[in-house]
Amino acid sequence: MNEAIHVRGLRVWAHVGVYEQERLHGQWFEIAFSLGADLAATARSDDLSQGYDYGRGIAVLQAQARTIRCQTLEHYSERILDRLEECYGPIPLAVELSKCRVPVPGFNGSVAVSRRRRWG
């Protein structure tokens, strides 16, 4: 993929987790997503209507986070890709979804899954 828009650091509170407590109380996630796209038209014209507005993707994922209920990062990332595809059409998409504080005793790191559709 030669050209892309990268959105990083989108933090959302979502009710996702294998444990019932995670789904009940919710927790922080961080989303990074990329839109594989030819940016030349917007670059030449300086006209966003000829390209991809990353603000729309941010807004749809913020809205999704408020309502989604599921167990695994894998499934949540699939649903994120579904939403981005609804928003932008069948373009190359990539997402990295991180759980910011993982409820595993003695572990203070984060975990992430990365997924792609139509990407290289």
Ligand SMILES: Nc1nc2c(c(=O)[nH]1)N=C([C@H](O)[C@@H](O)CO)CN2
């Ligand atoms: N492959 C995965 N493994 C686990 C997940 C997950 O989403 N994908 N989630 C959990 C729990 O929700 C975690 O937060 C604490 O154990 C466990 N393993």
